[in-house]
Amino acid sequence: MVNLFHIRASVVLALAALGISSCQSNTATLPIYGQREPVEKIVDGKTITDTxxxxxxxxKFLNQDSIYITDKNYDNKVYIANFFFTHCPSICPTMNRNLLKVYEQYKDSDQVYFLSHSIDFKYDQPHVLKEYAHKLGVSNDHWNFVTGSKADIYGIANQYLVYTAEDKNAPGGYDHQGYLVLIDKQKRIRGAYDGTNDEQVAKLQKELAILLQEK
Amino acid sequence: MTKIYFLAILVSIYFLSAMSSCQSGEDIKTAQYAVNGQKIYINHCKNCHGEKGEGLGLLYPPLTDVDFLTKNRERLSCIIRNGLNEEITVAGKTFHTIMPANETLTDIDIAYVLTYITTNFGKQDKIFSLEEVQQDLINCK
Known part of the structure; x- marks a missing residue:
């Protein structure tokens, strides 16, 4: 495990170094997060190692219009994902207030989409999500607010590397992290930003622009 | 006669200065309440109502509507202590999101935070004294 961590750390460092050096030539790239493994492929008769x-x-989740949204909706699209619930009294208002800023910047563009998962699988039915989206100021279908079974939602949260849990001691009954997770066109995680921190949100806006330059 | 006249001027200067220093003492107290209130605001209110009291869409009302703050001044302590679940009109928009109660805030905390809100966002200069808050809390419905 330690070894694996070392490998990952050095890869991140290498990528960071790459980022710094490429910064000078104005072609910065964002790191790719999460587990990775080498695979051997045969290309043109030669065995090569790919990552x-x-x-x-x-x-597959139900959105605020009671339409099923799947990963296919995000094929070849950059999107930002987060986890919240509508009557969350703690971090969610600030997180979605900040995500709304990014949405307003890109809502008329086909380049960036938004996906908010409710972790309150009991209360946040589509009509509740619909009202929330409307009151927040979301005016088109580029920002989906979705609900699903507890297993599916909490399971996908793990895939986005965001902690979520039902916790009766937490404000509102659910505990979760306020990350805004940046996903690229190949559905890889390219950044995670604390949605309650203004500097982090500014960083997201900057790095999103970098990601959109990628082919 | 001149003496008496002179004395009268001195006495009135004394009273005038006493009045004005009393005023500035009140200003200092208001400022102290507002500073204490800012900390409470950041911990308990900012998430929904925003750093500048701007609110959020139609979810959370702004705290900058002077008209609402003035007309509902006597209710504000109760709203903070017990929360609110009714339709209200603020700054020309209708809101109906349940506001949670803040039972951990003491009477003086409410005086601090209301002084902060009304003097900073509501552009008023009158302090919310502890006595005013306690009197308003007795009358909560």
């Missing part, structure tokens, strides 16, 4: 990156797996 298999962690990707967001297939999913």
């Amino acid at each position: 298999l990156y962690h990707t967001i797996p297939a999913f």
Whole structure:
């Protein structure tokens, strides 16, 4: 495990170094997060080693219009994902207030989409999510607010590397992290930003622009 | 006669200065309440109502509507202590999101935070004294 961590740390460092050096030539790239493993492939008769990156797996959730949203909706699209619940009294208002800023910047563009998962699988039915989206100021279908079974939602949270849990001692009954997770066109995690921190949100806006430059 | 006249001027200067220093003492107290209130605001209110009291869409009302703050001044302590679950109109928009109760806030905390809100966002200069808050809390419905 330690070894694996070392390998990952050095890969991250190498990528960071790459980022710094490439910064000078104005072609910065974002790191790729999560577990990775080498795979051997045969290309043109030669065996080469490629890297298999962690990707967001297939999913299917009901959105605020009671339409099923799947991973297919995000094929070849950059999107930002987060986890919240509508009557969350703690970090969610600030997190979604900040995500709304990014949404307003990109809502008319086909380049960036938004996906908020409710972790309150009991209360946040589609009509509740619909009202929330409307009151927040979301005016088109580029930002989905989705609900699903507890296993599916909490399971996908793990895939986004975001901690979520039902906890009766937490404000509102659920405990979770306020990360805004940046996903690229190949469904790889390219950044995670604390949605309650203004500097982190500014960093997200900057790095999102970098990601959009990628082919 | 001149003496008496002179004395009268001195006495009135004394009273005038006493009045004005009393005023500035009150200003200092208001400022102290507002500073204490800011800390409470950040911990208990900012998430929903925003750093500048701007609210959020139609979810959470702004705290900058002077008209609402003035007309509902006597209710504000109760709203903070017990929360609110009714339709209200603020700054021309209708809101109906359940506001949670803040039972951990003491009477003086409420005086601090209301002084902060009304003097900073509501552009008023009158302090919410502890006595005013306690009187309003007795009358909570």
